[in-house]
Each structure stands twice: as C-alpha cells, then as structure tokens.
Amino acid sequence: MEMNNNSSTWGRFLFLSIVFSIFFVDGQSQNLVNGKKIFETRCLVCHQADGGGVPNMNAPLDASTNVVGKDIARLVYIVKNGLNERVALDGMYYSNAMTANPDFTDQQIADVLSYVRTSWSNKASKVTLAQVQAANSKNKIKTKK
Amino acid sequence: MKKGLQILCLILAAFSIKAIAQENAGLKLPEGFKASLYANNIGSARHIAVTKAGVVFAKLNYPNKEGNAIIRLEDVNNDGVADKVNGWAKFGGTGIYVKGNSLYASSNEAIFKYELNNKDEVVNPQTPLTIVTGLINRRQHESKSITFDQQNNIYVNIGAYSNACQTSDRTPGSQGMMPCPILDSAGGIWKFDGNKQNQTYKDGKRYATGLRNVVGLDWNNQTNQLYVAQHGRDQLNSFYPNLYTDAQNAELPAETFYAINEGDNAGWPYVYYDPAQHKKIVSPEYGGDGQKEGSKDFKEPAVAFPAHMAPMGVLFYTGNQFPEKYKNGAFISFHGSWNRAPLPQEGFFVAFVPFKDGKATGEWEIFANGFAGVENGAKVTNTAKAKARPCGLAQGPDGSIYVSDDTKGAIFKISYSK
Numbered sequence: 162m163e164m165n166n167n168s169s170t171w172g173r174f175l176f177l178s179i180v181f182s183i184f185f186v187d188g189q190s191q192n193l194v195n196g197k198k199i200f201e202t203r204c205l206v207c208h209q210a211d212g213g214g215v216p217n218m219n220a221p222l223d224a225s226t227n228v229v230g231k232d233i234a235r236l237v238y239i240v241k242n243g244l245n246e247r248v249a250l251d252g253m254y255y256s257n258a259m260t261a262n263p264d265f266t267d268q269q270i271a272d273v274l275s276y277v278r279t280s281w282s283n284k285a286s287k288v289t290l291a292q293v294q295a296a297n298s299k300n301k302i303k304t305k306k
Numbered sequence: 307m308k309k310g311l312q313i314l315c316l317i318l319a320a321f322s323i324k325a326i327a328q329e330n331a332g333l334k335l336p337e338g339f340k341a342s343l344y345a346n347n348i349g350s351a352r353h354i355a356v357t358k359a360g361v362v363f364a365k366l367n368y369p370n371k372e373g374n375a376i377i378r379l380e381d382v383n384n385d386g387v388a389d390k391v392n393g394w395a396k397f398g399g400t401g402i403y404v405k406g407n408s409l410y411a412s413s414n415e416a417i418f419k420y421e422l423n424n425k426d427e428v429v430n431p432q433t434p435l436t437i438v439t440g441l442i443n444r445r446q447h448e449s450k451s452i453t454f455d456q457q458n459n460i461y462v463n464i465g466a467y468s469n470a471c472q473t474s475d476r477t478p479g480s481q482g483m484m485p486c487p488i489l490d491s492a493g494g495i496w497k498f499d500g501n502k503q504n505q506t507y508k509d510g511k512r513y514a515t516g517l518r519n520v521v522g523l524d525w526n527n528q529t530n531q532l533y534v535a536q537h538g539r540d541q542l543n544s545f546y547p548n549l550y551t552d553a554q555n556a557e558l559p560a561e562t563f564y565a566i567n568e569g570d571n572a573g574w575p576y577v578y579y580d581p582a583q584h585k586k587i588v589s590p591e592y593g594g595d596g597q598k599e600g601s602k603d604f605k606e607p608a609v610a611f612p613a614h615m616a617p618m619g620v621l622f623y624t625g626n627q628f629p630e631k632y633k634n635g636a637f638i639s640f641h642g643s644w645n646r647a648p649l650p651q652e653g654f655f656v657a658f659v660p661f662k663d664g665k666a667t668g669e670w671e672i673f674a675n676g677f678a679g680v681e682n683g684a685k686v687t688n689t690a691k692a693k694a695r696p697c698g699l700a701q702g703p704d705g706s707i708y709v710s711d712d713t714k715g716a717i718f719k720i721s722y723s724k
Contacts, residue, residue: 206544206647213690215644216713217350217367221690245475247445254368256445258469260476260544 192268192287196276199269203262204277212281220255222277227251229278229285236288237296240270267293331718332693334676338629341674342386344708344719348377348393351710351717352400353451353619353698355409360703361426362388365402365411367712375399376411378428379717386719394431400449400521402698405458405500412450414443417460417498440506442467442492446475447519453532455525458500461532465519466493470539470591471575478545482591486575489515493574495523495534495566516571516604517564522620522699528634529664532566533608535617535638539578539589540645546590554596556646557582560610561617563638563659563666573604581610608666614643615653618697625705628722635661637673639696639709642689650685654678654692656699656709674720677711 200208204222208214212223222228227235227250243261247254265273268290275287331343344362349370355363362379369375374393381388401412409420409428418434437460441450447465454460468475471486471493486493491507494515498505513532522535543555550558559578564570577586577600586604588594611617619639623632635658642654658673659666678686679693686692694711701707706721 201648203544206541206645209644209647209688209690211688211691213688215689216695219644243476245445254445256448258446258475260478260541261474264478 192272192275193279195269196272196274197280199265199273200276200280203260204273207257207259208277212277212283214255215257217253218255218257219259220250220253223281223283225251225283229283233274233288233292234296234299236274237270237293238300240273241265241300267297331716332676332679333674333718333720335674335720338724339674339720339722341718341720343716344381344386345379345388345391345717346714348379348391348715348717349374350398350712351377351698351715352449352712353402354700354708354710354717355402355404356700356702356708357404357422357426358703359426362700362702362708362717363402363404363409363411364698364710364715364717365399366715367400368398369396370715376402378426380426386721388717394428401452401462403452403454405454408500410437410452410454410460410500412452412462414448414450415439415441417450417452417462419500435503437500437503438462438498438505438510441496447492447537449519449521451521451523453523453525454500455532456527456530460498460500461513461523461525462496462498463517463520463523463534464492464494464496465521466517466574468575469518469541470589472591476541476545480591482575482589484592488575493517495520495532513568514566514570514572516573516576518574522617522638524620524622524636526565526622526634526636526664527624528622528661529565533563533620533622533636534566535561535563535620536572536574537561537616538613539575540614542590549590549596552648555613556649557613559587559613560607561613561615561640562607563609563611563617563620563636564605565608565666566605570605571603572607573600576600577604579607579610581612584610609659609668609670611638611640611657611670612652614645616641616643619699619709621699621701621707623701623707625701625707627705631660632658634664635659636666637699637707638670639699641695641697641712642678642686642692644689647687650687651689651692652685654686654695656696674709674718677709677718 207219214221243259245258278285330341333341350367351364364377366375376395377393379388380390397413399413403410417438444467472480474480497513498510519537520534538559542550560581586600588598621637640653643651656674677694697712698710709718
C-alpha cells in the first residue's frame with residue numbers, strides 16, 4: 162500500500178525495468194532471435210517446428226537428454242559435422258543422415274544451440290561463444306587422433 | 307439459469323462429437339464402410355499379412371516391450387478385435403508375407419522363413435530358415451519390404467542409403483556421383499528364389515533399378531506384374547534455394563507408383579518426376595535447373611501422388627466384400643510427410659487407385675482418412691504429433707482389409723456392408 166503510493170518507488174521501478182528490458186533484448190535474447198532464424202532455415206525441416214523430430218527418422222531435440230545435457234562439445238560437433246551413426250538416442254534409433262553445417266560461424270552455432278536448449282520444454286543453459294570455441298579445440302584434439 | 311443450460315448443451319455437444327469421432331475407430335470412410343480397432347499398442351507395426359483362416363501377423367520395426375518383433379493376432383470371438391495375441395523374434399524389420407504354409411519375415415539385412423501348422427501357428431519360432439542374407443543396411447532407407455509372384459520368387463526392395471547420390475550425402479553443394487555407385491547393390495528391387503536357403507547378392511538378380519526407396523510393393527496377380535511405390539527425394543529447397551522455394555519443395559517431386567517389368571529403370575538419382583510439368587526433370591545434383599528434361603528411357607509412373615507423403619504399403623484388392631469398383635484396384639497407405647515443412651504436412655491416409663482393364667487409370671482418391679487424429683480439416687504441422695501413421699496393408703479372407711500403424715502399433719480392420 163505504502164509503496165504503491167510512493168511515486169519515487171514507481172519511478173525507480175519503471176526505470177529499472179526499462180534498463181532491464183533493453184539489456185535483455187540486446188544482450189541476452191538477441192542470440193535466441195538469431196538462433197530461432199537459423200533453426201527455421203536449417204534445422205526445422207527435419208527436427209520440425211515443435212522440436213519433436215520424425216519417429217524413427219529424425220531425432221527429437223525437445224526433451225532430449227543429450228540436447229539439454231552437459232556435453233556441449235558433442236552438440237557443437239554434431240551441428241558442424243552432421244550425424245550419421247547407428248547410435249541410440251534416449252533408447253531410440255534414427256535412420257536419416259543429418260546435414261553438416263560447415264559454413265556456420267562459432268556465433269551461429271552458439272545461437273542455434275542456445276535456441277534449441279531453451280525452446281519447447283527444454284530449460285537448459287544457453288551456449289556462449291566461449292563455450293563453442295572451447296568445444297572446437299576439444300573436438301579438434303579428438304578428431305586428430 | 308440460461309447460462310447453466312448453455313454450458314450443459316456445450317458439454318453434451320462436446321461429448322457427442324467425441325462419440326462420433328470414436329466411431330469407426332476415429333477413421334473417415336466412404337459410405338457403407340466400417341472400421342474397428344483390431345489391435346492397439348502392439349509395438350511399431352510395419353507390414354502385416356493375413357492367413358486364409360484370418361490370423362494376422364505383424365512385423366515390428368523394433369522388438370516391443372515384451373521383446374518380440376513378430377506378433378501373431380487372432381480374433382477368436384469374431385468381434386473385429388484381436389483377442390489372442392502372442393509374439394516372438396528379436397530382429398526388427400518391415401517385411402512379412404504368408405505364402406502357403408510358410409511365413410516369411412525380413413530384418414533390415416535378411417529374409418527368414420517360418421513354418422505354419424494347420425492352426426496357423428508357427429512351429430519353429432526360434433529356428434527359421436535363412437533364405438537371403440547380407441543385404442545392404444546403412445541406416446537410411448533400410449527396410450527390406452517383400453512380395454512374391456505366383457512361382458514363389460521373392461521381390462525385395464533394397465533402398466538407397468542416400469538422398470540423391472551426392473559425393474557427400476545431404477551436404478549443400480556436393481555433386482551427384484556419375485554413375486551412381488550405390489545402384490550396384492541398392493536403389494532397386496532384387497529377385498530371389500523363395501525356396502532356396504542362404505542366398506545373397508550373387509544368387510539373386512537386380513530386377514529393377516533407379517528406385518530410391520520402395521517400402522510398399524505388391525504383385526498384381528490379375529496382370530502378373532510387380533507394382534512398387536517410391537519415396538521421392540527430399541530437400542530440393544534446402545540445397546538449392548536459388549532453384550526451389552519452400553512451397554515448390556513441398557510439391558516436388560511426386561511420390562510415384564510404377565508398373566514394373568524386368569530391367570526397368572525409374573531414373574533415381576539422375577531424374578525426379580515433376581507432377582505439374584508431367585516430366586522427368588534432371589536432378590540439380592546432376593546439373594538440372596528445375597526445367598531441363600531427363601532421358602525418355604526412364605520409366606514413366608503409372609500414378610503420381612503429391613510429394614513427400616511416403617507410400618508404405620500397396621495392396622491389390624481381390625476380395626468380393628467391397629463394391630465392384632475396388633476389385634483389382636490398388637490401395638496405397640501413406641505414412642504422412644515431414645519434408646513439406648515449413649508448410650503443413652500431408653498424407654496420413656489410405657488412398658485407392660482404380661484400375662481398368664489391368665491398368666491404373668491415373669486417378670486416385672482418399673479411401674480412409676483420420677489416422678493422424680487432427681480435427682476435421684486441420685493439418686498436421688509436426689509429424690511426431692500424428693496419432694497414427696498408416697503403414698502396412700493386408701486383405702483378410704472375408705475381403706476386409708487391415709491397416710497397421712507404426713507409431714503406437716494400432717491395427718485397423720475396415721469392412722463393408724450394404
């Protein structure tokens with residue numbers, strides 16, 4: 162009650178929320194906006210708009226243990242190089258071959274992975290540029306041997 | 307008071323809509339046809355086969371919860387719902403066929419033969435004979451669908467493990483290989499002897515080639531000819547955005563149905579069929595631009611269906627139960643598309659292809675719809691949301707037909723009465 166009547170508290174609140182939303186749109190969610198665009202043009206056809214994939218054919222990204230998991234390097238590797246292996250993903254096999262994306266910049270990989278890790282029912286952390294760069298050096302070591 | 311009545315009416319209306327939806331197991335059928343949910347949740351039921359006594363066998367893509375990949379179903383009390391169900395076999399796969407007192411089933415690499423007793427029970431569930439082995443399985447298009455001619459020869463599809471035979475599969479800018487090396491051992495139909503054991507490529511014969519992936523195939527006993535339905539290539543817009551828009555990709559290429567003669571070449575990967583131009587167009591991986599016509603030597607389809615709907619089963623109807631127009635025509639089940647995205651998906655139905663004097667008229671119509679479980683007129687936008695996806699087709703001894711679904715494992719039985 163007291164707070165509602167206090168105009169300077171209101172002013173401060175408004176100011177803070179404007180600052181916060183500018184920061185949010187510019188800094189935090191811009192990579193989600195970019196990530197969504199990349200997803201729609203390069204991933205949606207197989208993984209579908211709802212991230213549910215296609216049974217037995219294209220793996221789901223929504224509610225996938227790997228997608229929301231800790232192994233960022235593996236996700237970076239898959240987005241770059243595609244995936245065409247007989248591996249069980251959450252107990253199921255998918256027969257299609259995923260397209261490689263050799264043209265993606267590290268920032269684009271961070272953006273699209275941030276989008277898929279925070280979309281639909283996924284609530285994992287976003288992926289930063291630094292994480293992609295770290296993953297690249299890790300993956301290089303792995304693929305060299 | 308008035309409001310209460312309105313709400314009551316709404317609730318009642320909702321219930322009656324639900325009741326109507328459940329009639330015919332949720333399917334929409336032509337006048338006079340009825341459907342029952344013959345079985346449900348049996349596992350990913352691919353192709354199905356029915357014996358002369360009406361016992362149904364279903365081949366599962368993977369072993370189900372009980373660890374079985376072949377299921378035997380029987381409707382003992384004859385109410386349209388299977389009441390005696392059991393299973394066996396560890397190998398996932400698609401093909402299943404009853405021939406006399408033999409039951410053939412395929413994994414993604416091999417074909418096995420079981421023996422049936424006079425009650426249509428399998429006598430050797432653990433020790434089938436191996437008829438064919440060593441067929442190529444590189445994940446993509448791995449199903450080995452089978453059918454038979456009247457001389458007990460097996461026709462098996464060996465799908466191409468590729469989209470368009472690019473040097474690097476599904477990679478933007480990668481050219482098509484010339485000649486496509488995949489065609490030596492896949493991308494066609496092979497013929498084997500149904501009685502001989504342990505055959506492999508060298509014992510069989512490449513019967514037809516240039517077929518990217520055939521899942522549905524059947525022998526037309528009226529004309530003594532093989533018919534196959536091909537899954538056309540994907541992703542023209544993803545790899546060639548300058549030549550094809552999303553909307554064009556959603557309609558290209560046609561899913562094609564062919565009357566096959568020995569030695570036929572349907573043209574994959576060099577050409578695809580454009581249903582609007584009625585032409586075989588050179589694939590962009592082989593220098594095509596969406597207009598340039600390919601060789602006339604490639605096989606002309608008997609029927610062209612909308613793109614990406616994924617034909618899964620073909621069944622020539624020889625029964626006497628359905629109206630006369632269905633006799634010797636072909637049913638084709640469509641799994642439903644994914645590659646039409648971002649546009650809405652299509653398919654998820656069973657089509658009927660009328661035949662006249664032993665030839666497809668070129669026309670087709672939707673026979674059974676509603677498998678996906680979306681509200682009237684609505685479209686499926688995300689393929690995984692479809693409730694059921696039609697796959698196998700088989701005809702029962704009374705002339706009813708069965709349709710399997712490989713998502714939850716339903717089998718629908720469709721019958722007709724005047």
